[in-house]
Amino acid sequence: MSRGSLAALGRLRRHSTRERVASPQLDVGRSEVTLSRLQLLVTRKLDGLLQGDYLGLLPGPGTEPGESREYRPGDDVRRMDWPVTARTTVPHVRQTIVDRELETWLAVDLSASLDFGTADCLKRDLALAAVAAMSHLTVRGGNRIGAVVGTGSNTYRVPARPGRRGAQTLLRSVARTERPAAGGRTDLAALIDALNRPPRRRGMAVVISDFLAPTGWERPLRRLAVRHDVLAVEVLDPRELELPDVGVLELVDPETGLVHEVQTTPAVRARYAAAASEQRAAISAALRHAGVGHLRLRTDSDWLLDIVRFVAAQRHARTRGTTR
Known part of the structure; x- marks a missing residue:
């Protein structure tokens, strides 16, 4: 069911791109229907998962x-x-x-590299699904949620609003964010650093990206984790880990438009898989060194099940298997 919803979202995005000029009202109507289905899916699967507990902050005397x-x-x-x-x-x-309200801020990376996907959906759609899930898990009891969205050359800020209606507004704002035609790579370090300005009381921060940006985002992430509970959501596609055996493969860099033709010989595929594994290991090590939670979502797996397992593991670790 979750794969089908994201696949529908991907089809809607491609369909809407073709029809945006001819029928903008149809585009908006289809978007609303798909976003409503996504929210309903998240609600059915995740409702009651935390049962009053926050995803990050523990109940206690306050901060x-x-x-x-x-x-x-x-x-x-x-x-x-x-x-x-x-x-x-x-x-x-x-x-x-005492901390009675939780303020959550999302840093959503919508660089051109996220407009890629070879499985059930695009990485961009998976990032949107993560936004929906995180907002559902944290918005309750007057909690507020906001976002900073990077699209390459532009950065947009969605003010933090309380309640379910605020979460729905945020989801629609992120879904309708247009990527510039020039593409480009979002400055992930600046995007993360934007969550530190202006200074806020202790809360939760979620960074959603493929983390393919050049090094430099580790230091802002560590600064963010000093005061806030931070979760890094990494989205990836299986083709970023290994190349298929298809002979000559034409690759296009979505951020620069450069085209490369690669002969997918066994030696080339082995070197690519080794380099990709090393890259992902470096990303995991950087996130671990920053002291943040790490959730990995793939376009070829059940992302809702991955989120449920992650939240359950976090809760079990923090309560030592006991029930509050």
């Missing part, structure tokens, strides 16, 4: 600093307020404000 009070036996010494203690010569601890 925002509040007022100080005198130290009492049993208080956590890590919350000692040393400036107040020094002024009053009486031990004080800093209280914290």
Whole structure:
């Protein structure tokens, strides 16, 4: 069912491109129907998965600093307020404000490299599905969600809004984002860094990309993870991992338009597979070093099942297998 929905989304995108000039109203109507189906699918599969828990932040005393009070036996010494203690010569601890609302921001990379897919959908459609899933998992109880979308040369900001209606508005804004004809690669480092400006209270950040950008995005990601709970969603296609045995293969760089013809001999395919494996291992190592969660979604697998497994594993690890 999930594969069929994304396949329909891909067919809609190709169909809409041909008919955008002739029938724009039909394009908008078809888009609304497909987005509604995608939201319904996500709701049916993921509703009740967290059962009140957030995907990232754990319930606890809070993270925002509040007022100080005198130290009492049993208080956590890590919350000692040393400036107040020094002024009053009486031990004080800093209280914290309970986190009752979660603000989530998405950094969505829609570079030209995501307009590629050889399985059930394009990587761009898979990124949109990840947006729908993340918004469904985090928007509840007045939580707000916003996004920063990069399309190569342009960057768009979708303000954070609360509730289901805000999540639906965000999904439609991301789905309707047009990529410039010139293409190009989004500056992923600048896109991630945009989540740090302006400074916000502790929340959740989700970076959705294929992470094929040149190195340089690791440092902003580490800075983001200092204050926020960060999840990196990597989207990929099986043809990015290995070449098919089809003789002469014509390859087009979607970001530059350059065309390359490759003879897919066994030696070439072996070298390509080794280089692709090394590249993906480097991406995984960089994300692990940044201390962020890593979810990998493929265009040839059940992305909803992958998300369910990831969330269940995260919950099991943080609760040590117990039920709150």
